[in-house]
Amino acid sequence: MFYVDFVSFLWYYVVGEVIVVSEIIHYIDVSDALKRIGGSMDLYKRLLKQYSGTDHIEPLEESLRDGVSEDASRKLHTLKGVCANLSLSKLAAAAADLEKIVHDGTDYSESFEKLKEIYHETSQQISEII
Secondary structure (H helix, E strand, O other): OOEOOOOOOOEEEEEOOEEEEEOEOOOOEHHHHHHHOOOOHHHHHHHHHHHHOOOOHHHHHHHHHOOOHHHHHHHHHHHHHHHHHOOOHHHHHHHHHHHHHHHHOOOOHHHHHHHHHHHHHHHHHHHHHO
């Protein structure tokens, strides 16, 4: 392992014959993700690309705006699970928080704005990886 910059670019991994830059950044735990999928950065990039090819916010916003809380809860539950599996931990946590709020029927506007902010930051960081 090679130590790079203490703040964001922390570790280099050698996976097979491919040298991969792995970042432990605020929104994505690449190290954890690589452990989950057996160390294949190529696979992780493909999964991130597949995830990022879908707009997760607009359909959710539509469900919330239309007052369809059951549909919104299902979309949030799915987002939470996908993000957890991809080690997008902050986004998974924000989706879990909003899912509970929607389920409880309380005002979700602040939590939804927080989710959107984390979603956009995560998407930016994903684009830097893929």
